[in-house]
Amino acid sequence: MQQLVMTLIDGINLGSVYALVALGYTMVYGIAKMLNFAHGDIIMVGAYTIVVFISRLAISVPLAMFLCVAFCAGLGFVVEKLAYKPLRHATPLSVLITAIGVSYLLQNLALLFFGTNRQFIVKFINVGSFDLFGVSVSGISVIIWVTTIVIMLGLYIFIKKTLLGRAMLAVSEDKGTAQLMGINVNRTISITFIIGSALAGIASILYSAKYLNVDPYTGSLFGIKAFAAAVFGGIGSIPGAMIGGLMIGLIEALTASYLPFNLNAASDGFAFVILIIMLVLKPTGLLGKNYTEKV
Amino acid sequence: MKMAKRLLALTFALLFLAVGFAGCKKNDTADQLVIGGTGPLTGEASTYGTSVKRGAQIAIDEINEAGGINGIKLKFIFEDDEADGTKAKAAFEKLMDNGMQIFMGTVTSGAGVALNDAIKNEGLLHVTPSASQIEAIISPNSFRICFNDVDQGKAMAEYIYEKLGFTKAAILYNQDDSYSSGLYEAFKARWNELGGTISADTSFPKSATDFNAQLTKIAGSDAEFLFMPIYAEKAAQIVIAANSKNINLPVIGCDGLDGILNYLQGDNAKLVEGLIYYTPFIASDPSENVKTFVAKYKDKYNIEPDQFAADAYDAIYVIKAAIEKAGLTVEDTKLTAKALGEKLVPVMTQIEVDGLTGKMTFSESGEPTKSAKVAEIKDGKYVAKE
Numbered sequence: 001m002q003q004l005v006m007t008l009i010d011g012i013n014l015g016s017v018y019a020l021v022a023l024g025y026t027m028v029y030g031i032a033k034m035l036n037f038a039h040g041d042i043i044m045v046g047a048y049t050i051v052v053f054i055s056r057l058a059i060s061v062p063l064a065m066f067l068c069v070a071f072c073a074g075l076g077f078v079v080e081k082l083a084y085k086p087l088r089h090a091t092p093l094s095v096l097i098t099a100i101g102v103s104y105l106l107q108n109l110a111l112l113f114f115g116t117n118r119q120f121i122v123k124f125i126n127v128g129s130f131d132l133f134g135v136s137v138s139g140i141s142v143i144i145w146v147t148t149i150v151i152m153l154g155l156y157i158f159i160k161k162t163l164l165g166r167a168m169l170a171v172s173e174d175k176g177t178a179q180l181m182g183i184n185v186n187r188t189i190s191i192t193f194i195i196g197s198a199l200a201g202i203a204s205i206l207y208s209a210k211y212l213n214v215d216p217y218t219g220s221l222f223g224i225k226a227f228a229a230a231v232f233g234g235i236g237s238i239p240g241a242m243i244g245g246l247m248i249g250l251i252e253a254l255t256a257s258y259l260p261f262n263l264n265a266a267s268d269g270f271a272f273v274i275l276i277i278m279l280v281l282k283p284t285g286l287l288g289k290n291y292t293e294k295v
Numbered sequence: 296m297k298m299a300k301r302l303l304a305l306t307f308a309l310l311f312l313a314v315g316f317a318g319c320k321k322n323d324t325a326d327q328l329v330i331g332g333t334g335p336l337t338g339e340a341s342t343y344g345t346s347v348k349r350g351a352q353i354a355i356d357e358i359n360e361a362g363g364i365n366g367i368k369l370k371f372i373f374e375d376d377e378a379d380g381t382k383a384k385a386a387f388e389k390l391m392d393n394g395m396q397i398f399m400g401t402v403t404s405g406a407g408v409a410l411n412d413a414i415k416n417e418g419l420l421h422v423t424p425s426a427s428q429i430e431a432i433i434s435p436n437s438f439r440i441c442f443n444d445v446d447q448g449k450a451m452a453e454y455i456y457e458k459l460g461f462t463k464a465a466i467l468y469n470q471d472d473s474y475s476s477g478l479y480e481a482f483k484a485r486w487n488e489l490g491g492t493i494s495a496d497t498s499f500p501k502s503a504t505d506f507n508a509q510l511t512k513i514a515g516s517d518a519e520f521l522f523m524p525i526y527a528e529k530a531a532q533i534v535i536a537a538n539s540k541n542i543n544l545p546v547i548g549c550d551g552l553d554g555i556l557n558y559l560q561g562d563n564a565k566l567v568e569g570l571i572y573y574t575p576f577i578a579s580d581p582s583e584n585v586k587t588f589v590a591k592y593k594d595k596y597n598i599e600p601d602q603f604a605a606d607a608y609d610a611i612y613v614i615k616a617a618i619e620k621a622g623l624t625v626e627d628t629k630l631t632a633k634a635l636g637e638k639l640v641p642v643m644t645q646i647e648v649d650g651l652t653g654k655m656t657f658s659e660s661g662e663p664t665k666s667a668k669v670a671e672i673k674d675g676k677y678v679a680k681e
Contacts, residue, residue, distance in 0.1 A: 002515060003511065003512075003515040006511045006514065006515060007508070007511050010507040010508060010511055013507065014505060014507065055560075115337055116337040116338045116339075116341070116377075117337065117338070117339075117341055118339065118528055118532075118558070120531060120535075120558045120559060120560070120563060122560060122561040122562055122563060123561075123562045123563060129539070129541055136540065136541040138539040138540065138541075140539065141539075210539070211504070211505075211532070211535070211536070212535045212563065213531070213532055213535070218504065221502070221504060252508075253507065253508055253511075256508030256509070257508050257511060257512060268502075
């Protein structure tokens, strides 16, 4: 019983990190209709800024966190301006390839500046742990759960209630008409990217606090899993990203713990098998059909 | 047409330049023996490669400053192999092209196994400082300074069962790594023979970044300690994850855990307090030769040497002893790698070297005979365990 509770908590922990990343994916896809494959790598860059600010320069933790988010948002702005904006009217395939290119560029820049060595980070968020059904849960995990839920609700309200959010919604439905209604489509898409990248910045802080290490490929691995989570939940749907992330995390934890020995290495693959079955049965993903919930 | 002529001229010019440089290379190896080495200078095993390169360099400098061996100076060239078999092959070829006559590598087992055929074909003397897998020295011209995995795994099982008195083990190893799975098999076989039980038998794939599933299994078991026959970088990630799950089992490993403090600084270093590992060398050893080496190493590289540095230092002195025993002269530096190998390999079993990692002799099969130590991390330092 205790084992099961522990495994479920592992799954939720892992799943909330995926969900946090998937939120960024799904928001950008929902509005700009493009898959930003560099999203995971922005998280990796964010984690390296934590390494630099906290482990190397030892500046105060709140300031370092703020700088990390600001840096990621700025990076999102630059990437969008240089790589995606010129392709606004290009075919989706060109944009996709560009995004993959940006992803590799960021990885290689990290390799160039930091080398292939994994960088370890000094523990910078000190919270205790507490008991849940007789299982010890670390404080960081709880912070991740809460942040993910807050961000999901925040995004949801932002898009539904604010002027800018509704402009985004309009752009996602019909760019041409939105423009006719006086919405600056280009600027709206740019802002979407900046928000998405700031989310990546927050995800990178939480990732660093949980795992305390980063290497140049950290982002791509998490990015792919989070992308699968976004697709699982129905890409474009904000609650879908949350549910998808949790599902992938839980499947991974459960298969890793309960598959017979030596098969547990295949738990990564298992999550994708379930994703494929899911897509065969429901091609739009779990919440994909619910158009009213689409951002 | 004019363009074509210019191109032709340029090609020739470059060709001459290349030939010129090639000529230079030959000249500066006169009266020198070229010792080549490969090891990971980048990637997850990079601390080992870096240590080996540094330790060997100190030995080479010492020997050359003292006037060489019978007048023979040593030249040391080192290539990065990222602990990868394919890259090690390319690095080995490059070293051969650059005139390598004796091979002091590889640092890791996987890379070493990949080179077996090449080493056998070239017939040169091969001394690996730290490739511990049995198969890493199957070529008859290969020798090693470190213990092999089977002996290490057995010794650790005996130490834990008899000296520490534990009987219930949790194991976590890297299933994609031959070093780790070799130790795992050897440990498990001896552990079961002794009568110990395994409460949690877990592993992870090479690409793993999250270890919570394995740790959950371990936390739910009645194990008394966690045996991790893996490399330090992954171990550092795992102890961080274990700490966040409040798992406080004693962590025990093999020589791969040496250097783990390089990854864990500040508060993180506390996570490995009390960690125990098997090693032939501890920097805090009070003996005179170790003291001198540690001082020199610290002075030059500003960091404490680990066993890999010591293994490499000893490897160079083992090669020196073989050169002396075979009675090589300056004339012999012109010999090919193979011809030198024919002179040096047979004397390897006749030498005895009192090195940093203990007094050692070598068997026909290339294995060293020497005694081992168990080290412990205390107050953020590696110290000998009673």
